[in-house]
Amino acid sequence: MACTVDCVDTLDEFIAALRGKAYNLVLADYYLPGFNAKDAWNAARMLPHCPPFVLLSGAIGEAAAVEAIRQGIADYLLKDDIARLPHVLSRALEVHEARRAKEQAMQELARSERQLAELTEHLQQSIEQERAMIAREIHDDIGGSLTSVKFDVSWIARNATDPALKSHALAGLEMLQHALGASQRIMMNLRPPVLDQGLVAAVQWLAENFERRTGVPTQVQCSRERMDVAADVQVVAYRTAQEALTNISKYAQATAVHIDLSDAEGFLTLEVRDNGCGIASAMRDKPKAFGLRGLAERARTVDGWLDISSQVGKGTSIIVSIPLGH
């Protein structure tokens, strides 16, 4: 092995050398005048890029060697075995390099996970904002125009003497009512009414609507009439209930649904449970299904988590838990 060796024999010189230059490896004798390898290692391990540390000793005894390895030194070698030195050194270098590469990969992974989480949060916020904007436009533009047309047409219906005109006006009124109802419904779906009436009322509204649409009896149980929960947490809980109910209407073939909402013990928990067909295990990791995965990500944005439990033939339970101190 071609090596360049710097030799030091005091602890201060040792530390100064390690600080001053990037070394590939430290080769240390055990007993030195004034300090020993343990002192050297304890100083070296504090440095940001500590090189692998190999002990080369006359006689330190097995117990001390084992202890040294336990403390994190790379390897040790008896002076009688000096012929093995190149082998021991290259192994220490390899292990060190592998560890460094692994640490770097872990850091990169953590960074990319952090970025992904930030992106998710950002996307979800933009989606909510976009939805709120569309809802506002429907309300102000379409809703406003429909309402004023309704006034005019109902005036015509009231004042028309020609029976044909009257009946056309009445038919028009009925269609207008339908369109108003539709725009109301679209608005409610776009913008969670939670923000206006509180989470409990909003979840109850979702449940009633679901029951009316699907005919599946849906019970809501709440630990309280009103819950004092931060707006972002409310939106997460509301969207969870919404997606869980949508999934039930699409896939579960359930005959009963229970929703539990509680703010006990410092957590907001929302459970949506059905007695339907359950999620087949093959369906869980369906590549293009982002509903449940999106909910898990959403929960994470407010430090919460999603639990999915399901038994084929017995039903599914989706629970979101969010710490209230958030």
Ligand SMILES: Nc1ncnc2c1ncn2[C@@H]1O[C@H](COP(=O)(O)OP(=O)(O)O)[C@@H](O)[C@H]1O
């Ligand atoms: N309540 C449920 N009962 C039965 N199957 C369900 C239920 N919820 C979800 N699934 C299954 O899990 C899959 C993943 O759901 P989801 O992530 O919401 O994606 P998507 O609704 O877009 O398919 C669904 O395709 C469905 O097969």
Ligand SMILES: [Mg+2]
């Ligand atoms: Mg879905």
